[in-house]
Amino acid sequence: MKKKKLKTILIDLDGVLNNYNGKFDENFIPEIREGAEKFIKELYEHYIIKIFTTRNKILTVKWLMKYHLDKYIKDVTSIKEPAWLHIDDRCINFCGNYNEVTEKVANFSTWYN
Numbered sequence: 001m002k003k004k005k006l007k008t009i010l011i012d013l014d015g016v017l018n019n020y021n022g023k024f025d026e027n028f029i030p031e032i033r034e035g036a037e038k039f040i041k042e043l044y045e046h047y048i049i050k051i052f053t054t055r056n057k058i059l060t061v062k063w064l065m066k067y068h069l070d071k072y073i074k075d076v077t078s079i080k081e082p083a084w085l086h087i088d089d090r091c092i093n094f095c096g097n098y099n100e101v102t103e104k105v106a107n108f109s110t111w112y113n
């Protein structure tokens, strides 16, 4: 019997699964990032995966289908649903220390910029 997955991971699209460079075009989602399929496939073995994006849902689903990732994804949402983890290129992990976080905010940059 296959073990039931209990934990959900919300994964951002732009800058995580694709080659987003910071120039947003609402009608075009950049091509898949190298290694993204393997990454998703491995996480899928243990977690429920949802795509967390503000992009148009239909466009996003088409993109997932284009790269054969749809079979690993339970849903596409722009709502912060209950999840065990978020994977995002634009976030700061809250460490419990506001001063530290304030400094991280001031010095933040994405990995691609």
Ligand SMILES: [Mg+2]
Residues within 6 Å of the ligand: 012, 013, 014, 015, 016, 088, 089, 090
């Ligand atoms: Mg992003």
